[in-house]
Amino acid sequence: MRKAGTLNSWETRTRDFFDSKLGSRCTPVAHLLSRPEARIGIFGDGAILHVEASLPKLLHGNNLMMVTDPSEALHRLKEFVSTYVDGEISDLAQMDYLRADFVYNFQVGAALSDYVHTLGKVLFLKHRRTTDENGGVEWWNNDNSRRIRVYDKYKEILEHDKKAVAQARGILRFEIQLRKKSGFLQRRLRKKKLTLHDVLKPEIAYCTLVETLEKMCLGVGFLAQDAARTALDEHFSPRKATRLLGILRRLETGTMEGLKDLTSRSTYYSDKKDLRLLGLWPPSASPVTLPPWPCRRWRPSFPQKMNSANT
Secondary structure, three states: OEOOOOHHHOEEEEOOEEEOOOOEEEOOEEEEEEOOOEEEEEEOOOOEEEEEEEHHHHHHOOOOOOOOOHHHHHHHHHHHHHHHEOOOOOOHHHOEEEEEEEEEEEEOHHHHHHHHHHHOOOOOOOEEEEEOOOOEEEEEOOOOOEEEEEEEHHHHHHHHHOOOOHHHOOEEEEEEEEEHHHOHHHHHHOOOOOEHHHHOOHHHHHHHHHHHHHHOOOOOOEOOHHHHHHHHHHHOOHHHHHHHHHHHHHHHHOOHHHHHHHOOHHHHHHHHHHHHHOOOOOOOOOOOOEOOOOHHHOOOOOOEEEEEEEO
């Protein structure tokens, strides 16, 4: 239940609907508390506690710095929840996980817009769009259970917090959002029921980020269009190099989805494999080569955002 003395901090919402299973109308009540570092929801007469938090903000007051030990952040989060919720608070590490965000801040400097324009052509998940709000690109599945985002962190802070944070200039934020219903982490960990203790391990964030970055060719980088012919000539026969160069010319005005529809499945994936090894899937959208992101040289310690529920 809400702790006495904090009632003014909470917002109460009700929803009236007809429950076909019970055969009657229901009016559930939800008590919600929202703070910059965390949000709390109490549902079902206090039987369900829902917590959403930015672990970097809990520890550092911002989400630019990394979290290397989630146990300290969870301890701070429990103190936060205890300030507003009355009664015994169980071990947060054993709460069910509903969503986890694994992110990393890449300092790319003046090349930020070049990366965004190039990544706007990368085919990944079911859907893709370039967003103007935070100067980035998003990929997601139909049910929104898995979402990938890259965006200008400086612009995002300026838009949402109305602050010009100098340290965020030139940072391209890479973010993986995983919901429980996606089953992604359950399959990776071979475990049906996951708790925060399972998903907040640094090595889980590391492996998830590296795997995704490499699938999106960010571990290889993007070769400049002008250097494509030389690279193709060095690695393939003249006939094959000419054909692959033609594919790159199609990508200048078309999309990877369109290219996929023009060729057989086996040819498409064979060409994709050849081009991605050279950093040409796709080539850089700018006149210069964009260096690879150092996927495998990281240490396994990343900022993490998590969303959990306890019943």
